[in-house]
Amino acid sequence: MTTLFDSYRLGDLTLPNRVVMAPMSRVRAAAGGLATPSMATYYAQRATAGLIVGEGVQPSLIGQSNPGTPGLHTDEQVASWRPVTAAVHANGGRIFAQIMHGGRVSHPDTTGLQPVGPSAVPGVGDVFTPTGPQPMPVPRALETAEVPEHAESYALAARRAVDAGFDGVELHGANGYLISQFLSTNANLRTDRYGGSVANRIRFAVEAVSATVDAVGGARTGIRLSPGAKFWGVEDADVPELYAALLTELARLEVAYVHLEATADEEVLLGLRRAWPGTLIMNPVYPMGPKQAGKGEADHWLGLGAELISFGRAFIANPDLVERLRTALPIAPVDEATYYQGGDAGYLTYSAYQHTA
Secondary structure (H helix, E strand, C coil), X not given: CXXXXXXXXXXXXXXXXXXXXXXXXXXXXXXXXXXXXXXXXXXXXXXXXXXXXXXXXXXXXXXXXXXXXXXXXXXXXXXXXXXXXXXXXXXXXXXXXXXXXXXXXXXXXXXXXXXXXXXXXXXXXXXXXXXXXXXXXCCEECCHHHHHHHHHHHHHHHHHHHHCCCCEEEEECCCCCHHHHHHCCCCCCCCCCCCCCHHHHCHHHHHHHHHHHHHHCHHHEEEEECCCCCHHHCCCXXXXXXHHHHHHHHHHHCCCEEEEECCCCHHHHHHHHHHCCCEEEEECCCCCCHHHCCHHHHHHHHHCCCCEEEECCXXXXXXXXXXXXXXXXXXXXXXXXXXXXXXXXXXXCCCCCCCCC
């Protein structure tokens, strides 16, 4: 029987276990979207994960969603990431960069630019800005001729990621951001080749992944998806058909993995497992929160055919999460108030489990 602690071959990497640290925004980058020494410490502390997928990084200024997030679109940003990846590798770890274009989930107060999206339809809810949460503005609908450059931005960022020492990249195709917006039936009202039918709505995702594979290779390329989720007001009307069609195209591109969030019914997710012949990272939902992020759901999905299991919030307060899962140690609680406050408190202040006599 496969366990969380068996090794796994992912592309050119040998993972010592099947625990993946999921990407989580921590908004602690320096001015200019630069990675920091604290970020190097944070990720190095968690290097026992089989694979770390780092926080979302914007592939362009217009792709930035929140203030305080890092980028991969300038030489200075690339240089700032090298100590981070070096620290993870020095501790024996492996790390992918998540490339995240926010699309309409952004604000001019953050970037100085009007957000763009597949259509002039604003997202639902408030977005973070330098002066606090504000309603998302109406984005500018991309012209047909502009769409390919935004797909290509993922590939350009991927090249920079590899130059910065990352082992690969994960395209953020989930949670209501740009790729997810193109997949949607209510954020994407286009009538050109990028809208309407399932084949058209998956086109942007396929072009972004294809460009990235051409840039850095399939073995270094993954994608995260959230079938049926309604983040930021995005809706998918035909989840099984839409995502099965997308997975069929991704299989032709021979990407390293698909990272699925458990945002649809299990029956739907199992159908997508059957449609996807490659490595599946499953990100289960823990109804009781990160303290309950134990082996139960992980073992359940390993038994259903997932190769790797990702954990998000549980990694924040438990840098030694793999060992805690291995030896059934308590999972420490996280202070949610420190998620996005900046600084090292609630970032570098969580320790490994302290054994007492």
